[in-house]
Amino acid sequence: MRVITLAHGSGGRVNSDLISNIFFKHFQNDILMQQNDSSLLQKLNCSKIAVTTDSFVIRPLFFPGGDIGKLSICGTINDLAVSGAKPVYLTAAFIIEEGLNIDTLEKIVVSMAQTAKKANVNIIAGDTKVVERGKGDKIYINTTGIGIIEDDNRILSANNIKGGDIVIVSGTLGDHGICVINEREDLGISVDIKSDCSLLNILTQDILEVSENIKFMRDPTRGGLATTLNEIAELGKISMVINEKDIPIRDEVIGMCELLGFDPLYVANEGKLVVIASRDDAEKVLEAMKKNPLGRDSKIIGEVIDDNRNNVYLKTKIQGTRLLTMGEGELLPRIC
Template sequence: MDIITMDHGSGGKKTYDLINNIFYKYFNNDILLQQGDSSILKNINERLAVTTDSFIIKPIFFPGGDIGKLSICGTVNDLAVVGAKPKYITVGFIIEEGLNIKTLKTIVKSMAKEAGEIGVKIIAGDTKVVERGSGDKIFINTTGIGIIEENHRLLGCNNIIKGDKVIINGTVGDHGMCIFNEREALGFDVDIRSDCSSLNELMKDILDVSDNIKVMRDPTRGGLGTTLNEITQTSNKSIVLNERDIPIKDEVNSMGEMLGFDPLYMANEGKVIVIVSDDDAKKVLEEMRKNPLGKDSKIIGEVIDDNRSRVYLKTKIAGTRILNMLEGELVPRIC
């Protein structure tokens, strides 16, 4: 069995072979193949968006994706929600000694496939190997670079005003519940798949039809509840959600009730919160529903101005409760 050894991190022949036979082979593009200590990017005169992220998910393969696909989707989505067109990604691998090289190839091919479908180039990278027991199979760090076109105004929480509508593009909590079920081998007879997806085309579509989108955010760790709290804290506005309107799969809801997990705080990897003016809300909603990743989009709430910077949830039994930020770690190693 071919496995990763400490020699693969030595900087010698095994490192060279690993880079050439896996990374250059599957991430093949003109910029990466400059093969310098840095990659040179030419003629970038537009506004740039830059993000960085690390992926330490356990397990590394799960229904709906793997750590490789997740690393590309997560980076692309962080660029897309600020209105940027994703262009370039760098990747750093921290690999534990003993990882099967076939497993590494599968992950790298998954990354190359997702990047190719998006049209983003992986332009630089690094590989480190740690001793057996010092890591957990593989960790991936990324940096993403995107371009914000001049005709797209900058999005931000300070643009939010009373009456703006809150839209989500589909069911929440799928990723978090999927990962927990796989990791703990709970044995639930349910078909819950991660929503791991790249949202750049969906974001482009709605930005093209409306100049009144105020802010977009992807509710990953901490879920919908925490992300909306971050928005209210920054904007100094409050948000009222209607529980009946928030899409949650029956399987996710049932598992949450049994385990004591609130799906509103479970992680997502293919969802976006869009806050848009009341005038354009229906138009944006219709456009989102044209995209397969937005077919279940719903308006779930609106912005109010009560000087409290809170998120309120109107419950199904006609009550109202405050939805605070998540405290503690609901499910660790989720992305």
């Protein structure tokens, strides 16, 4: 079994062989192959450039529906996509723990390469560091994404959100977090829940094409739907009323949440969107979302109200109303 040693991160021949045999082999493109300290790009033809960075520390590395490699591409592409940007380039930096099986590394790198290809982006720069046994957890990956916004009129901002706007989610909530916790804790519960880890850039494009009145989009990852809605309320200085009965959640996820004591509204997703659209366009946006396989289960879950307390009110199934606060967030570490 070939394993990563400290020499693989120390800048010499062994390091450079690893880069050639694993990273260049699978990520190959003209810009990366410049092999310079910086990669040079042609000037980007656009109105605005979008930039985002994310590190991925998920445990376990492989889970039903994905792996850390696929996630590291989807997560960053999705942050560009929800900003209305078209993803164009990614960088990838690896912090590897001494002793990692090189076949495992290659499997992760192949998954990254496949996902990047699907998103039509190139990985144009990279870095590899190796830390001693016990100073990491197999592998951590950082990706930084660069996207373009071609039309200034399509810049999404929470400031555009107004009372009466409609809140839509693109599908069932909590699948990613519950899948990962089930795998990780080896709960031995046989339940068919796959992570929703997906590229959202085509779905966001479909949404932007069908309506001029998309106010804001965000993917409810860490902290789940509840945290994302609270962030939007704070950024937009508005409040919202959400109807619990309309929030799509799989029965299996509800069951697991009851068993484990989690609230599915705080559980992470990696392939879902929250969309705020004008009331007039809401139905046609919903229809466009449902036509995309990733938005098949889209639902209108609530509306924005003019109320500067920046609250998220949940109308419960039994017709009560409670405040849906931002999570404290300590429940599920390392789900991304």
